[in-house]
Amino acid sequence: xxxxxxxxxxxxxxxxxxxxxxxxxxxxxxxxxxxxxxxxxxxxxxxxxxxxxxxxxxxxxxxxxxxxxxxxxxxxxxxxxxxxxxxxxxxxxxxxxxxxxxxxxxxxxxxxxxxxxxxxxxxxxxxxxxxxxxxxxxxxxxxxxxxxxxxxxxxxxxxxxxxxxxxxxxxxxxxxxxxxxxxxxxxxxxxxxxxxxxxxxxxxxxxxxxxxxxxxxxxxxxxxxxxxxxxxxxxxxxxxxxxxxxxxxxxxxxxxxxxxxxxxxxxxxxxxxxxxx
Amino acid sequence: xxxxxxxxxxxxxxxxxxxxxxxxxxxxxxxxxxxxxxxxxxxxxxxxxxxxxxxxxxxxxxxxxxxxxxxxxxxxxxxxxxxxxxxxxxxxxxxxxxxxxxxxxxxxxxxxxxxxxxxxxxxxxxxxxxxxxxxxxxxxxxxxxxxxxxxxxxxxxxxxxxxxxxxxxxxxxxxxxxxxxxxxxxxxxxxxxxxxxxxxxxxxxxxxxxxxxxxxxxxxxxxxxxxxxxxxxxxxxxxxxxxxxxxxxxxxxxxxxxxxxxxxxxxxxxxxxxxxxxxxx
Numbered sequence: 001x002x003x004x005x006x007x008x009x010x011x012x013x014x015x016x017x018x019x020x021x022x023x024x025x026x027x028x029x030x031x032x033x034x035x036x037x038x039x040x041x042x043x044x045x046x047x048x049x050x051x052x053x054x055x056x057x058x059x060x061x062x063x064x065x066x067x068x069x070x071x072x073x074x075x076x077x078x079x080x081x082x083x084x085x086x087x088x089x090x091x092x093x094x095x096x097x098x099x100x101x102x103x104x105x106x107x108x109x110x111x112x113x114x115x116x117x118x119x120x121x122x123x124x125x126x127x128x129x130x131x132x133x134x135x136x137x138x139x140x141x142x143x144x145x146x147x148x149x150x151x152x153x154x155x156x157x158x159x160x161x162x163x164x165x166x167x168x169x170x171x172x173x174x175x176x177x178x179x180x181x182x183x184x185x186x187x188x189x190x191x192x193x194x195x196x197x198x199x200x201x202x203x204x205x206x207x208x209x210x211x212x213x214x215x216x217x218x219x220x221x222x223x224x225x226x227x228x229x230x231x232x233x234x235x236x237x238x239x240x241x242x243x244x245x246x247x248x249x250x251x252x253x254x255x256x257x258x259x260x261x262x263x264x265x266x267x268x269x270x271x272x273x274x275x276x277x
Numbered sequence: 278x279x280x281x282x283x284x285x286x287x288x289x290x291x292x293x294x295x296x297x298x299x300x301x302x303x304x305x306x307x308x309x310x311x312x313x314x315x316x317x318x319x320x321x322x323x324x325x326x327x328x329x330x331x332x333x334x335x336x337x338x339x340x341x342x343x344x345x346x347x348x349x350x351x352x353x354x355x356x357x358x359x360x361x362x363x364x365x366x367x368x369x370x371x372x373x374x375x376x377x378x379x380x381x382x383x384x385x386x387x388x389x390x391x392x393x394x395x396x397x398x399x400x401x402x403x404x405x406x407x408x409x410x411x412x413x414x415x416x417x418x419x420x421x422x423x424x425x426x427x428x429x430x431x432x433x434x435x436x437x438x439x440x441x442x443x444x445x446x447x448x449x450x451x452x453x454x455x456x457x458x459x460x461x462x463x464x465x466x467x468x469x470x471x472x473x474x475x476x477x478x479x480x481x482x483x484x485x486x487x488x489x490x491x492x493x494x495x496x497x498x499x500x501x502x503x504x505x506x507x508x509x510x511x512x513x514x515x516x517x518x519x520x521x522x523x524x525x526x527x528x529x530x531x532x533x534x535x536x537x538x539x540x541x542x543x544x545x546x547x548x549x550x551x552x553x554x555x556x557x558x
């Protein structure tokens with residue numbers, strides 16, 4: 001386990017006793033983690049365990065109720081988030097993909113959508129067009145450029161949202177349940193794209209409860225328990241092998257059935273790689 | 278929402294509104310007047326319509342605008358569902374003002390003697406009549422609404438709402454105001470989808486059509502749900518905007534155009550002239 005008090009230049013995120021409450025309801029409790037440059041980290045947890053909240057805190061969209069969160073060595077707090085130079089740098093380096101693409105797609109057409117982030121970051125119009133074209137090619141959406149986002153299918157919206165995120169060329173990518181609503185082909189494309197990004201040195205932090213995709217998406221997993229605390233922080237393969245842990249955090253359930261006269265109980269999750277009797 | 282829709286009025290209404298909003302966003306077949314010129318013309322013509330008092334002049338303005346729409350080949354047909362609804366609401370609002378109860382004046386038609394018990398509301402009123410002044414007020418109000426609808430229809434057939442908003446920004450309207458307007462416009466479609474989903478969910482669980490009371494209850498419950506959803510959506514959307522680098526006081530827009538050309542100046546000139554002539558004659 002790394003020493004949580006040391007922040008070096010390779011550290012992207014460093015949280016210390018990070019807690020967050022919605023009113024009097026705890027969403028995260030005393031989370032201390034360090035994420036280094038180029039890591040592929042999965043946030044695992046059952047519904048309402050605090051995964052999306054942690055991502056929102058990492059993107060500076062929420063502020064901690066207590067504890068602290070640092071990004072690139074600087075604390076995310078009202079002072080830093082009112083510092084325009086820092087915010088511009090932070091927003092160009094960190095991008096988030098929301099679970100519901102509808103909240104992310106504001107513009108009349110996909111073309112305008114892709115122009116949105118580079119425009120806000122102050123790029124010139126020719127640069128904006130070039131960046132948008134390149135992101136559209138990466139996401140395979142060049143044929144959708146003149147379509148209004150609300151007329152797209154769920155998978156297409158995800159692609160557009162992802163392309164829009166890429167226009168900032170971020171070094172840190174936060175993904176909130178990215179494969180929700182994707183068909184198998186799009187999922188496969190998405191996983192390959194994430195592998196390319198990781199190979200390019202980007203830091204990828206992905207929240208999911210889809211254990212089948214975990215080995216493809218991450219090397220390290222942070223498991224959030226239903227008490228909103230970190231239940232485990234280890235390599236993805238080790239987490240997948242720890243069935244007691246997965247049962248305790250409600251990521252798998254026990255399944256009882258009969259084989260003739262024999263009553264049989266085993267951990268169960270559909271599509272899980274180790275699902276066997 | 279494309280294809281055939283159910284034959285109940287709510288489904289048809291929602292589909293019609295969505296059809297209009299989708300059509301509004303399409304750029305392909307527009308004559309494309311420079312957005313700032315389009316905005317100036319729109320504001321001037323609407324101002325003219327509000328300053329004109331004579332119903333005959335308003336009628337003339339409406340006819341001239343329809344002729345202009347023909348010359349510009351502006352397709353106004355897709356706005357028909359919105360126009361119909363707006364015209365009905367305007368007529369309903371204007372209707373009471375034809376009576377002497379609202380607009381006293383010279384009587385044109387006697388409707389009914391007011392029962393003695395009701396006279397305490399208006400002691401001097403013994404008979405309900407339609408007045409000439411009332412007809413003028415009602416027709417003025419109704420025609421103003423129609424003229425404004427035709428004007429906005431023409432402008433919207435020449436430019437997309439997004440570019441008109443960029444034009445407003447180009448004319449110095451604060452970015453915060455326009456960004457709120459832009460997001461309202463964008464999320465109108467998402468909320469329409471929610472409304473359509475709610476309605477379909479209700480239809481799927483209702484074997485027969487309910488009466489007015491049950492429809493009313495459903496409508497009020499739906500409005501509550503929509504309010505909650507729109508509130509949540511607004512929160513999420515604000516976060517998505519912040520995460521994508523938006524600073525509300527320097528919200529940046531896609532450039533509207535390279536700048537006005539001769540045809541754009543001609544368009545503004547004709548609009549200004551039409552308004553000025555109607556105000557002066």
